[in-house]
Amino acid sequence: MIHTTKSLRININTRIRASQVRLIDAEGKQIGVVTLSEALGAARAAQLDLVEVASTVKPPVCKIMDYARYKYEQEKKEREAKKKSHIVHLKEIKMSSKIEEHDYQTKLNHLRRFLERKDRAKVTMFFRGREMAHVDIGKGILDRLVKDLADVGEPESAPKQEGKLLIMKLLPKA
Numbered sequence: 686m687i688h689t690t691k692s693l694r695i696n697i698n699t700r701i702r703a704s705q706v707r708l709i710d711a712e713g714k715q716i717g718v719v720t721l722s723e724a725l726g727a728a729r730a731a732q733l734d735l736v737e738v739a740s741t742v743k744p745p746v747c748k749i750m751d752y753a754r755y756k757y758e759q760e761k762k763e764r765e766a767k768k769k770s771h772i773v774h775l776k777e778i779k780m781s782s783k784i785e786e787h788d789y790q791t792k793l794n795h796l797r798r799f800l801e802r803k804d805r806a807k808v809t810m811f812f813r814g815r816e817m818a819h820v821d822i823g824k825g826i827l828d829r830l831v832k833d834l835a836d837v838g839e840p841e842s843a844p845k846q847e848g849k850l851l852i853m854k855l856l857p858k859a
Contacts, residue, residue, distance in 0.1 A: 696737040697752050698725065706737075706747040718744055777807040782816055782823040789826070793833055800838035800857045810851040823851045
């Protein structure tokens, strides 16, 4: 049987390589530091497995438990953690300084949807040719965006100019 999860690193019963272990019995009571053979004997007497729960400490901590149940509980915790996690994406919207009102509203709605989904958003305003003389118009549009999105997001920092681009990143509100 091939395991592809982290459970591959968990040592049980005869796979434990330490000569002495800190033993915890099936009820969760600490027995203390005992030899590996004593710990294995206690596990066999209880008809359970000896599972290494903390391998980095000296001596390693081992617990007497049902390994199959332990593995199931660990996988269940991983599934729950994965279910609750949200991968944050960076979404980008590009616009010109000569944007019309309808296009502005459409892009505003897209940004609102991104921020409501708890994704970060990047607004890139580009300038062509002589438009570079009117960067203040672009900054005005970005300021209007920040005001219109104040209920769902906030700017990460002030708009930055990089060559012919004016870039601003937005964070969702906590």
